[in-house]
Amino acid sequence: MKEIKQIITAYNAARSRGKGAVLATVVHIEGSSYRAPGARMLVTEDGSLTGAISGGCLEGDILRKALMVMTTQKPLLVSYDTSDEESSVITVNLGCNGIIRVLLEPIIEDNPYHPISLLKLAVEKRHRSILVTLFSLNAKKDAGQGTKMLFTPTGVHQSKEGKGPGFSALEPDIQTAWKQKHAMFIAYPVTDENTSGYNAFLEYLEPAPALVIAGAGNDVFPVVEIAKTLGWEITIVDGRPLYANENRFPSCQLVLSEPAEAIRHIKLDERTAFVLMSHNYDYDKAVLKNILYTPVKYIGLLGPTKKRDRILKELIQEGFQLPEDTEIPTSLYAPTGLQIGAESAEEIALSIIAEIQASLTETHGGPLRNLKGHIHHRNMGIVLSKKSYGVLLLAAGESKRLGTPKQTIAYKGSTLIQHAHHQASSLKTAVSLTVISQGDITLKDLLNQTDAVILENPDYKEGMASSIRTGVDHINRFYPNVEYLLIMLCDQPYVESAHLQTLIDTQQKTGKKVVASLYEGRKGVPTLFHRSLFPHLLELRGDIGAKNLIESLDNEVVSVAFPLAAFDVDTNKAREQLRD
Incomplete structure (x- = not known):
């Protein structure tokens, strides 16, 4: 989501200067690539680039082609073969062993649902969505290609520009991607309305992770800085205005309140991580009691195992029923953080953020060298x-x-x-x-x-x-x-x-x-x-x-x-x- 927000900001700036823009989107790959489908880059009329579609190897060629698309005002699908120098598509020896397909779209202001408008709608609220981008392997200059539709829990936003399958044709596949919570690539048959036989990239988008930190001590600073770099939404919960204030945490939402009242002011969902690091035993215990039955999947508790066991034992003695019939709730990561030998505040922050990332992506956080096969398990097949x-x-x-x-x-x-x-x-x-x-x-x-x-x-x-x-x-x-x-x-x-x-x-x-x-x-x-x-x-x-x-x-x-x-x-x- 961070890249999308940066692209939106860059587009708004270009528009205020009267500059045209083209959006480049990786819509499909075969084999390996540095970036996954959904990677984007905005190219503006003055040649500035925001975002990335590769490790820096394709951006120069994309810039040249984007300026051409700006002139023609027609979309263009470009394929890059990163392994085969004899291929008929553009060859770039990147060592990735894959074919990368990039769609270039001119941003036409007359279209109320142009690609940037749809991206804005996707990020303005904390909800899941499906973004639909059409591309044609048979006709790389087909005018019907582009980011055409956004499906959200509150409605469907659809561009009327160009041809291609409409919502009635797309809905069954959108619903499948929605239920399975991952991207899909769908081939639609050639019909009188769909003469190019479009493929659809159904991109499953989730809101950016939200990090809530109970505590506002100095050791919170590196946690905030790393999370901010990742584009996470950060909230600080603390009852001490001397610590939790805008001068110390200018980029964070601040909630100055007692635990029970504080939780009522924060929207907690499955993309929320909560870290308890107030260094106040009673405060951490009170916060934990109020969030164990929320949708939060990651609750990190700073401190030794003795602290965790004591809090849980006291909660049970006080009549509080744990959400699961286990000694330690599965959502509770205590002590918080991955085991990386962290000692300093910065190292501990790194271990905490890394564990949260692994939890949200349902991975283990082990060494990549121990993996067999591909690093990323991406389902790239184009299905019916x-x-x-x-x-x-x-x-x-x-x-x-x-x-x-x-x-x-x-x-x-x-x-x-x-x-x-x-x-x-x-x-x-x-x-x-x-x-x-x-x-x-x-x-x-x-x-x-x-x-x-x-x-x-x-x-x-x-x-x-x-x-x-x-x-x-x-x-x-x-x-x-x-x-x-x-x-x-x-x-x-x-x-x-x-x-x-x-x-x-x-x-x-x-x-x-x-x-x-x-x-x-x-x-x-x-x-x-x-x-x-x-x-x-x-x-x-x-x-x-x-x-x-x-x-x-x-x-x-x-x-x-x-x-x-x-x-x-x-x-x-x-x-x-x-x-x-």
């Missing part, structure tokens, strides 16, 4: 959009073993078929089809209460294969952009959207053509099938379904364990065991 997937819910048949239509059995306030459709449709894929028996008025009435696309199968008495053929044929005729079809049944009540999403996530990570559910030692539905297997699905006959096809593909299938899929409502005994 949710709009390249479809769902086929099989709900035809006579329920002969049960003796009554299983689809209409009450479950979770509705029926099995309505519940299954709700789980499928919540994925927000390109289409969610439901196949029922031809002439089944009851099921049609139930599904008409939903947004289901209903297909009637005239050959339902043949068995499950006929319903699969009905659905696949419909996909082939009306949804040519669907690359994967998820086949599921309506009588597996414990199959919910979370598992269906896991199947899609697994396909995107592995690239496999088939992703099946694993239960009772076998692979079965729900299962994802790639389009290349659609002809095989159309050849199925009888009541066997896709099980034989899955088994015949063997090693080409990746499986996801889900034991609950073994329960299906095929008998009266199973119906009696069904639980909401």
Whole structure:
């Protein structure tokens, strides 16, 4: 966030001088690179640079190209190959062994949601957001490229400039990135509106870490200085105005109050770290008591283990219940800091800040030389959009073993078929089809209460294969952009959207053509099938379904364990065991 704020400040200064500007953003990498996607640099008309997209090796060439973009007022995607001197893209021998793609965007003031405007909205409040940047590998000068959208808990801000997928197409993938809390790279198919086949960089942004320090002694100064260098938001909590004042801490928010009152004035979230270093036992104890049940993930307590144990023991004796059934709460780091042999105030500050950083990023803080493989584990694969997937819910048949239509059995306030459709449709894929028996008025009435696309199968008495053929044929005729079809049944009540999403996530990570559910030692539905297997699905006959096809593909299938899929409502005994 610090780099983004510096870019915003630099842009405001350039604008006040009447200078044009171009924003350079790393939108994708293959292999290794010094900076990750999301690294930015602002180039202004007078040649000044703010931010960085590499270790200094690419900035000169970016400056030249940015000045050209300023003239044309058209975006440009530039690729740098840092390893292959024979490559057709621009080669730079940096030793990083990767391809870096940088998007250059002119800042056009007439556009109310130009890239800098969206960045401003992203940092103005302490909330998570998804920033969407479109780029085209097929047309590097495509005018539709650029930072186009910001998704926040309070709304969506979208640029109307250029073509490309809109929010309705992007939303399912944005929601996935939001839930998984990491960046994604999505390929959107070529359509009449999306003639360049855009890729989207969905950048997951979190607010800058907030550091709250209880105490205002001299040993707090180096902690504040390091945190300020990192761009963290800093608050000092202390009840002594002689220590906690603007002359001593000009860059910090100051809260002069007793602990309980002080906490009410501070917004605490999962990106907040609290360090207790007041050197006053009772003050530290009072603060700890008031923050143990907050979302704060890191609470550092300065001092020896004896101090920690005494405070916790006294809190329990006073009737305070610790948030976890453990001797030491997981959020409490006491003594605070990494073990680096720190002695001086500056060294201790370094150990504390390093431990906070490791805690926020959920890493261990060990030596990099002990790592095997890459230093950074970045997921850079460009995966298919949710709009390249479809769902086929099989709900035809006579329920002969049960003796009554299983689809209409009450479950979770509705029926099995309505519940299954709700789980499928919540994925927000390109289409969610439901196949029922031809002439089944009851099921049609139930599904008409939903947004289901209903297909009637005239050959339902043949068995499950006929319903699969009905659905696949419909996909082939009306949804040519669907690359994967998820086949599921309506009588597996414990199959919910979370598992269906896991199947899609697994396909995107592995690239496999088939992703099946694993239960009772076998692979079965729900299962994802790639389009290349659609002809095989159309050849199925009888009541066997896709099980034989899955088994015949063997090693080409990746499986996801889900034991609950073994329960299906095929008998009266199973119906009696069904639980909401």
